Amino acid sequence: MADGSIGTPAIGASVRRREDYRFLTGQGTYTDDINRPGQVYAYILRSPHANARIGGIDTSAAASSPGVVAVFTGKDLEADGIGGLPCGWLINSKDGSPMAEPPHPVLVTDRVRHVGDHIAVVIAETLGQARDAAERIDIDYAVEPAVVDSVAALRPGAPLVWEQAPGNVCYDWHLGDSAAVETAIGKAARVVKLDLVNNRLVPNAMEPRAAIGEFNRATGEYTLYTTSQNPHVIRLLMGAFVLHIPEARLRVVAPDVGGGFGSKIYHYAEEAIVTWAAAKVRRPIKWTADRSESFMSDAHGRDHVTHVELALDADAKFLALKVSTLANMGAYLSTFSTCIPTYLYGTLLAGTYTTPAIYVETKAVFTNTVPVDAYRGAGRPEATFLLERIVDLAADELGIDPAELRRRNFIARDAFPYQTPVALQYDSGDYQTTLDMAMEAAGYAGFEARRREAAGRGKLRGIGIATYIEACGIAPSAVVGSLGARAGLFESAAVRVHPTGSVSILTGSHSHGQGHETTFAQLVSDHLGIPIDSIEIVHGDTAKIPYGMGTYGSRSLAVGGSAIIKAMDKVIAKGRKIAAHLLEAAEADIEFKDGEFTVAGTDRSKSLGEVALTAYVPHNFPHDELEPGLDETAFYDPKNFTFPSGAHIAEIEIDPDTGHLTVLNFTASDDFGRIVNPMIVAGQVHGGLAQGIGQALLEGCVYDTETGQLLTGSYNDYAMPRAADFPNFVLSTHVTLCTHNPLGVKGCGEAGAIGAPAAIANAIVDALKHLGVRHVEMPATPERLWRTIQEHQTRAAAD
Amino acid sequence: MEMKGERRIPAPRQLVWERLNDPETLKGCIPGCESIEKISDTEFTAKVVARVGPVKASFSGKVTLSDLDPPSGYTISGEGTGGVAGFAKGSATVALEEDGAETVLRYGAQGQVGGKLAQIGSRLIDATARKMADEFFTRFVGAMSPESATGS
Amino acid sequence: MQKTVSLTVNGKPATATVEGRTLLVQLLRENLGLTGTHVGCDTSQCGACVVHVDGEAIKACTLLAVQAEGRNVLTIEGVADGDTLHPMQEAFRNNHALQCGFCTPGMVMSALDLVKNNPKPTEKEVREYLEGNLCRCTGYHNIVLAIIEGATVMRGETPPVAPHGPAHGVAAE
Amino acid sequence: MYEFDYHRPTSLDDAAGRLSDEDAKLVAGGMTLIPTLKLRLAKPTQLIDLGALPGLTGITEDGDSVVIGGMTRHADVNRSEVVKRVVPALAAMAGLIGDPAVRNRGTIGGSIANNDPAADYPAGVVALNATVRTNKREIAADDFFTGLFETALEPGEIVTAVRFPKVAMANYQKFRNPASRYAIVGVFVARTSAGVRVAVTGAGASVFRVPAMEAALTASFTADAIKDIAIPDDGLNSDIHASAEYRAHLVTVMARRAVAACG
Structure with a gap:
């Protein structure tokens, strides 16, 4: 191709994506695009009630409906000894007792616990027939009162979601030094307090979830095609814990996946249903969610209610932070749900600041709602939101510029490694510089003039800063294991050098929009000195990849990329041996650079291709010392998390007549460590910002508090961000290298969603603070803003 | 949601009360009611077809009369399931007050829906419930007009 | 009730036998194997299924296949000029x-x-x-x-x- | 979707005749009906597609008015040079309905026959004092919209066209539902030879006029003339996006802005 790919600077270049051609021409292969011979269709019958006892399920009419192949209920699964869906993280309460861990059946038998709970599956020749038949299933429900919010669930007499969880409490966890925090608060010059809510969100990847189960009687092998961010994890969880199928007989394929944002990490009931049932009916079974099903069956995100207190001394230095949070778990414990409001949240509460004493307690609560789990940022947006809100509120109360208050409390750039009081050790960072960059780009100094100009037009203008830190590169197994993770979180890679020197990379990191086929190829091109065109990136298939933990928590490059580097180093090491043999030199004298193995100080060299060919055509190989082949596998387990950080600044304008808000400008200055493909990094930031701003202004999952009905169950009511809701984003990056991975990378996938909500919320309060407004909950809808303005104007008039 | 309303009926309270307990009258007043069967003096099964714009859902369920205080009022409740559309329930507390030869009917009604109707159509729940309650009592007043009161 | 629909898709004549309730997007994806047109919602809002019918953008999830009889449909698969992207x-x-x-x-x-x-x-x-x-x-x-x-x-x-x-x-x- | 019989009649009489089956449904643009069918919230026996009926599309100037065929799409109204000249506010309003792909299918007849409480067209039809033509008669705008999703259309009656008189000044202001794009409140203000009309959609069960504003604007056609006229929130729509109180407030704000935009 004319624009040429050979010789381009591989790392740090905005290489256009290799995957785009297929997506742009309609040739991507998403799960629902796959059709297997003899395929039948599954429809899942779901509960319309939030809490009801099931007296009986009569499937006879459905079973005899036209086209129906089979109808299964929870009893059929029970009869086969099928277990429930596992939770991946054990949390212990303050008193040392383990969390309440109620069962999570694939199909319920005696009770439904949220609208959308799975009751039965109908399998038919066509989807239409399966739906028709499902309407003929007769269920005897005894409807009982439901509880949907965490505060109400803790009230005495609240409906009990699980007998195993008295008071609806899953766990009551804490972290930090309570005594030190209380002492600091006692002697503080000022203590700033705030109650806030982190709104429940529905992830809404544009591709609804889908799954195809297949069973081959001849080989005894199962195959599951699924919309997953981590096919190996699904194979492990579903094979070992649910269906009891040995890994060797279970292949899980996650082909092109249309976005995940966390929601496609978990093992879902539908995957188990189609895999198990495929063996029952001896036909491949396809299930594809409607969007309305996605709303009531994909794990939701956030849903925290928090009280926070920040203690400051007379110089406005932070002395202590105290946080108390209720985290809504929903009706069941999803795969990662329990660690999100604890270890991915409490540990982040130092933020970018030197706060010496921190105490956080989190009570996880069961309710009659869809399970809540990781959604883009997963715990870190919640931590950042409360921290950056309380810092802004403190600045307002103390009459200090919010940027100045942050500057006074930042961890200095020469203070690394920095041990926080909440378990983490930050390896590197430079918070003041990213803030300075953002302030410069946002025209922070000139803001007051713009505020006055807007006021002249009757508009309320505000500017808001949020700085953030996140823990990415999930996760160092040793660290998370000591914290209760039931699995390690390394990554694997295999580098297969083919006989003529082209390379296949088999990676356990799954790409569902992140552009691994391009970024990973850049790494390989750079490291092995070969053209990108001769590099193939293979992912998403347990039959091909050695192992994988998948893509989430901004871990692909930091962990998956590092595994590739490690495997390439093994290839190079072996290549040096082969080259030494070919060049009749000592191995120690062989250098590898730009794709050539060279005898040091000479012009004698062999290319990677020549070495590879020898490896595969080993006519005169010293077999005692060297095996044929050039194919190496490595597993990389990080020593620590990585700590991306940055500063985001939002400038907004509110129309006081309607409460309508316009985002005028959004600036993000981020430190992601080394950047491999700036174009892809910018894209990740854009997407994260849109989701963060969406949370702040538009998105909120609403349940009817009386009936437990999901009221935002479609795009009619769940406000998805649209193009016209945003300005062009202004981005910049500053690099401090990660000190413990070979690439120096930190991760960029979640940053936008972490910084943006607080930046927007701070801008809103800045626009309204002259009215006495201290806080506005998210989403800051027009009516909420209008009401806030009305109430404060009325109050001000009365004073 | 809660709705309140008031109607003046040109008929004596005793007659109004009797009609409020008469299945045939109720059938004529419940919007979309196709059939009503008496199980006891206070319980009926009913089939109701609800049409709201393009939506048409057939509900089967029961109507219950409770808190009977003849001839001053009662609570009328209905709940039904509409298959794939979900379910609906509603109730109205009705109070009758004599005013000369006429009767003043006051009601406080509430309604709930669940399932797909709630998930997809939450913006319309309120207006629809209001319309149904309004229609019920308007039809009831119509059924009590002098000609129909004596003629049925 | 099965109906046979004849239309032009990406410049080529196509015929499919569908039910009255079959949507255009289903005809494209399931009968013709043109899976580039996607379904992202069930309330006609997400736009993943937009195709052109007689030169105008419409949502293929909100048009019955039978309504496309005799029409000229362009999908994403028909946009590029051979291997050359538009x-x-x-x-x-x-x-x-x-x-x-x-x-x-x-x-x-x-x-x-x-x-x-x-x-x-x-x-x-x-x-x-x-x-x-x-x-x-x-x-x-x-x-x-x-x-x-x-x-x-x-x-x-x-x-x-x-x-x-x-x-x-x-x-x- | 449930299965149904699909018909594509080529004469109005044939189409109207099929409506003797009370479970038959007309489909114009289908932008409301087809999503409803996909969700299985209706089960018509027959679908009668108006798409092949002759004479139902098109925009013609007729003396001092413009006549828009019932099957004319929002995109065509939005782009029509005739509408832009005779009733420019109507062309602008059509450009605010749904999204571009919806405007390429949705029709004026379908929209007003459906009478969604938050649809845009009913406000335009009422404020502009239009006349609805059917296969049987002409119906004045004020008589056409009768309640929540209800119109004066009788069984077997099909909207064939809508006639809009030329208007001196008019403007439509829409406050969108951020999710669905329907009007939370939409106010269409028109100053016609027959007087000032203010029609509100989104706020109530069906489009309604605001006589107090009309009177004030007749006396003085300025935004200030109505700034203190508040409409009662009793009976207005209330949902998770906007309370009745907020909607009532928005009616005044949007009306004021519409008047101001009339220039």
């Missing part, structure tokens, strides 16, 4: 206007519809025109840039260098 597709690639790719076919089809009606759209006009197309990955920023660049090339003008610098491209697969 300038709008090329602009999407050059500007990194797609990540997971799921909304992309609908975005491209809507973009082409916009340019047909408004050959020189402003940023604001592009953002407003995308009212019926949801993307969860890109934050729309690069999609907007891509559509402006695509429109520029389609007008026969030279676009400014993309913000990501000159294309360090790779050969089309």
Whole structure:
């Protein structure tokens, strides 16, 4: 191709994506695009009630409906000894007792616990027939009162979601030094307090979830095609814990996946249903969610209610932070749900600041709602939101510029490694510089003039800063294991050098929009000195990849990329041996650079291709010392998390007549460590910002508090961000290298969603603070803003 | 949601009360009611077809009369399931007050829906419930007009 | 009730036997195997299924297959000229206007519809025109840039260098 | 979707005749009906597609008015040079309905026959004092919209056209539902030879006029003339996006802005 790919600077270049051609021409292969011979269709019958006892399920009419192949209920699964869906993280309460861990059946038998709970599956020749038949299933429900919010669930007499969880409490966890925090608060010059809510969100990847189960009687092998961010994890969880199928007989394929944002990490009931049932009916079974099903069956995100207190001394230095949070778990414990409001949240509460004493307690609560789990940022947006809100509120109360208050409390750039009081050790960072960059780009100094100009037009203008830190590169197994993770979180890679020197990379990191086929190829091109065109990136298939933990928590490059580097180093090491043999030199004298193995100080060299060919055509190989082949596998387990950080600044304008808000400008200055493909990094930031701003202004999952009905169950009511809701984003990056991975990378996938909500919320309060407004909950809808303005104007008039 | 309303009926309270307990009258007043069967003096099964714009859902369920205080009022409740559309329930507390030869009917009604109707159509729940309650009592007043009161 | 529908898809005649309730998007995906047109919602809002019928953008999930009888349908599979991407597709690639790719076919089809009606759209006009197309990955920023660049090339003008610098491209697969 | 019989009649009489089956449904643009069918919230026996009926599309100037065929799409009204000249506010309003792909299918007849409480067209039809033509008669705008999703249309009656008189000044202001894009409140203000009309959609069960504002604007056609006229929130729509109180407030704000935009 004319624009040429050979010789381009591989790392740090905005290489256009290799995957785009297929997506742009309609040739991507998403799960629902796959059709297997003899395929039948599954429809899942779901509960319309939030809490009801099931007296009986009569499937006879459905079973005899036209086209129906089979109808299964929870009893059929029970009869086969099928277990429930596992939770991946054990949390212990303050008193040392383990969390309440109620069962999570694939199909319920005696009770439904949220609208959308799975009751039965109908399998038919066509989807239409399966739906028709499902309407003929007769269920005897005894409807009982439901509880949907965490505060109400803790009230005495609240409906009990699980007998195993008295008071609806899953766990009551804490972290930090309570005594030190209380002492600091006692002697503080000022203590700033705030109650806030982190709104429940529905992830809404544009591709609804889908799954195809297949069973081959001849080989005894199962195959599951699924919309997953981590096919190996699904194979492990579903094979070992649910269906009891040995890994060797279970292949899980996650082909092109249309976005995940966390929601496609978990093992879902539908995957188990189609895999198990495929063996029952001896036909491949396809299930594809409607969007309305996605709303009531994909794990939701956030849903925290928090009280926070920040203690400051007379110089406005932070002395202590105290946080108390209720985290809504929903009706069941999803795969990662329990660690999100604890270890991915409490540990982040130092933020970018030197706060010496921190105490956080989190009570996880069961309710009659869809399970809540990781959604883009997963715990870190919640931590950042409360921290950056309380810092802004403190600045307002103390009459200090919010940027100045942050500057006074930042961890200095020469203070690394920095041990926080909440378990983490930050390896590197430079918070003041990213803030300075953002302030410069946002025209922070000139803001007051713009505020006055807007006021002249009757508009309320505000500017808001949020700085953030996140823990990415999930996760160092040793660290998370000591914290209760039931699995390690390394990554694997295999580098297969083919006989003529082209390379296949088999990676356990799954790409569902992140552009691994391009970024990973850049790494390989750079490291092995070969053209990108001769590099193939293979992912998403347990039959091909050695192992994988998948893509989430901004871990692909930091962990998956590092595994590739490690495997390439093994290839190079072996290549040096082969080259030494070919060049009749000592191995120690062989250098590898730009794709050539060279005898040091000479012009004698062999290319990677020549070495590879020898490896595969080993006519005169010293077999005692060297095996044929050039194919190496490595597993990389990080020593620590990585700590991306940055500063985001939002400038907004509110129309006081309607409460309508316009985002005028959004600036993000981020430190992601080394950047491999700036174009892809910018894209990740854009997407994260849109989701963060969406949370702040538009998105909120609403349940009817009386009936437990999901009221935002479609795009009619769940406000998805649209193009016209945003300005062009202004981005910049500053690099401090990660000190413990070979690439120096930190991760960029979640940053936008972490910084943006607080930046927007701070801008809103800045626009309204002259009215006495201290806080506005998210989403800051027009009516909420209008009401806030009305109430404060009325109050001000009365004073 | 809660709705309140008031109607003046040109008929004596005793007659109004009797009609409020008469299945045939109720059938004529419940919007979309196709059939009503008496199980006891206070319980009926009913089939109701609800049409709201393009939506048409057939509900089967029961109507219950409770808190009977003849001839001053009662609570009328209905709940039904509409298959794939979900379910609906509603109730109205009705109070009758004599005013000369006429009767003043006051009601406080509430309604709930669940399932797909709630998930997809939450913006319309309120207006629809209001319309149904309004229609019920308007039809009831119509059924009590002098000609129909004596003629049925 | 089965009906036979005859239409033109991407310039070629096509015939399929469908039920009255079959949607155009189902005919395209299931009968014709054209899986580039996606279904992202069931309330006709996300725009992943946008195709052109007789030259105009419509949502293929909200048109019955039988209503497409005799019509001329263009899907994402018919946009490129053989192996050569259409300038709008090329602009999407050059500007990194797609990540997971799921909304992309609908975005491209809507973009082409916009340019047909408004050959020189402003940023604001592009953002407003995308009212019926949801993307969860890109934050729309690069999609907007891509559509402006695509429109520029389609007008026969030279676009400014993309913000990501000159294309360090790779050969089309 | 449930299965149904699909018909595409080529004469109005044939189409109307099929409506003797009370479970038959007309489909114009289908932008409301087809999503409803997909969700299985209706089960018509027959779908009668109006798409092949002759004479139902098109925009013609007729003396001092413009006549828009019932099957004319929002996109065509939005782009029509005739509408832009005779009733420019109507062309602008059509450009605010749904999204571009919806405007390429949705029709004026379908929209007003459906009478969604938050649809845009009913406000335009009422404020502009239009006349609805059917296969049987002409119906004045004020008589056409009768309640929540209800109109004066009788069984077997099909909207064939809507006639809009030329208007001196008019403007439509829409406050969108951020999710669905329907009007939370939409106010269409028109100053016609027959007087000032203010029609509100989105706020109530069906489009309604605001006589107090009309009177004030007749006396003085300025935004200030109505700034203190508040409409009662009793009976207005209330949902998770906007309370009745907020909607009532928005009616005044949008009306004021519409008047101001009339210039």
